[in-house]
Amino acid sequence: MEINIIRGQNQIGGSIIEISSESTKIILDIGSNLEDKEIVVPEIDGLFKGEAKYDGVLISHYHSDHVGLATRILPDIPIYMGEKSYEIHKVSNEYMEREYLKEPKVFKVEEEFLIGDIKITPYLCDHSAFDAYMFLLDYEGKKILYTGDFRSNGRKSFEPLLRKLPKVDVLIIEGTNLSNNKIGKINLTERELEKKGIEILEGNDRPVFVLMAGTNIDRIVTLYKIANATKRLFLIDTYVGVITDTIGGNIPNPRTFSNVRIFLMNQDKYEILKNYPQNKIGKNEIANSNFMMCIRSSMKQYLENRSKEFSFEGCVLFYSMWEGYKKQENMKEFLEFMEEKGVKTISLHTSGHADEKDFDKLIKKIEPEIIIPVHTENSEWFKRYENCEVIYDKNIIKI
Ligand SMILES: [Zn+2]
Ligand SMILES: [Zn+2]
Known part of the structure; x- marks a missing residue:
């Protein structure tokens, strides 16, 4: 498999990640940059222009830095989203008279499905967006976990999710709360x-x-x-x-x-x-x-x-x-x-993103060989996991 962090490495938001096998190409999240006032479509051939070369786009949750460009992709590419997540995306944008996705394919919690030859399992996780998911991708025995945005301080318990997650080869993980001014802070629940x-x-x-x-x-x-x-x-x-x-x-x-x-x-x-x-x-x-x-x-x-x-x-x-x-x-x-x-x-606020103890628990449970931080301004933080290779200075990684 090949992982290509098209956007969202060493920055928060605007995530676009490509995963490809021999015959399948998928995209994990298709976000707008947080500072963009209106939708700015990046030049990505086969996704936004030219002939479609992707088999599907998976959306982890309805925040615009993950779904903001979804209405602009080529019409032949199917989009996958959680059912409630889609409903909130639809009614909130409809109300504000903004563009929204018309007919995505919806997936269900922990129900495996295939896009081409890649098997996907969506795991419900806690975040400041309702019905947010992590995705486990499986191809010929190699496993990648993409966390999307997550935390443990909401009303969903983190431990049952940790118990379900298998050991993986690669972890693509958000690190929003690792910006220097937040280091060491544990979230209020x-x-x-x-x-x-x-x-x-x-x-x-x-x-x-x-x-x-x-x-x-x-x-x-x-x-x-x-x-x-x-x-x-x-x-x-x-x-x-x-x-x-x-x-x-x-x-x-x-x-x-x-x-x-x-x-x-x-x-x-x-x-x-x-x-x-x-x-x-x-x-x-x-x-x-x-x-x-x-x-x-x-x-x-x-x-x-x-x-x-x-x-x-x-x-x-x-x-x-x-x-x-x-x-x-x-x-x-x-x-x-x-x-x-x-x-x-x-x-009166608490973060919608993971804190250091959450990263620690997740990484200890799934024991990745490679960690690819995204959605963060401090990728280096993950270097403390000495048994893992931490990659943030190149965007194409072959496994
Ligand atoms: Zn985000
Ligand atoms: Zn989010």
């Missing part, structure tokens, strides 16, 4: 975050706002639990509402959870609100309730209007996203706006 949130709100009976990604389902659960424990209604707008309703089950959604209420930020989405006659909430009821409201930095005007109906003085804003976004102009402006209204910003 979502449960610890929940406890921290409840403690912060002790003695506070004012409304709470939360800035977060609407597709971070684990975090929605954590915040819902905090809202419940502190006797607040949990308010989500129609965007988050359609996402959690799509997942259903025990994920807080406005269809089956009586203390989850859905509000309208944008009149164009009124048709969506009409689907939730029991659980919709209007501005008057909001002004007279104690609540935790999930918001985005694009909601400034909506919040400006609400602040005329009730005072934001003494309210808390949980900042529940990557700290780096605070440097972006619109985020800076938004946080200043909330501060001027008398809202106190408090960070």
Whole structure:
């Protein structure tokens, strides 16, 4: 087999990895670069232009740095995605009126399938995206594990996954959290975050706002639990509402959870609100309730209007996203706006990516001969595994 890290080596995001056997060529993830404001399609012959020369593209999860270029590949190349992952990709992009994949092939947890002569087994893993996967690739007895993005601090237990994973020849592994400023940090778990949130709100009976990604389902659960424990209604707008309703089950959604209420930020989405006659909430009821409201930095005007109906003085804003976004102009402006209204910003976040102890456990379990770090700015960190060859200075590796 040949591994070609087309993009995503010694950088975070924009992952495109090619794996080929004698007769089969597949791509693992097809991400946009994180800093690209719009879709920029790289010049890759047989994938985006010319005659199709790939047999399939596997998508580990719906974050744009893994799926962002999927709508631009040649139409003859099949795309494979987890079922729920695809549904979230579809409804979130449809809502935002962005491009999305039309008819991918969906795979199921741990159900093996073939693309050409390469056998693939998808393993469900924990990440800040719901329904995220690692892929085990098997060809003539050689095994490659690609981790995609993963962590162990969510609500899915890491140990059962470790037990299932076999010994492999090559590990292609993410290392997002190995950037120099994060070395040595162990992630808080979502449960610890929940406890921290409840403690912060002790003695506070004012409304709470939360800035977060609407597709971070684990975090929605954590915040819902905090809202419940502190006797607040949990308010989500129609965007988050359609996402959690799509997942259903025990994920807080406005269809089956009586203390989850859905509000309208944008009149164009009124048709969506009409689907939730029991659980919709209007501005008057909001002004007279104690609540935790999930918001985005694009909601400034909506919040400006609400602040005329009730005072934001003494309210808390949980900042529940990557700290780096605070440097972006619109985020800076938004946080200043909330501060001027008398809202106190408090960070309440934990990483969606593995920490050092997670790497350690995984590598000790699967004993790879070769480690290929991707999605990281510190590939050298993996050199501590002396029994493994760590490759990050060339992108084509034959095994
Ligand atoms: Zn990623
Ligand atoms: Zn991700």
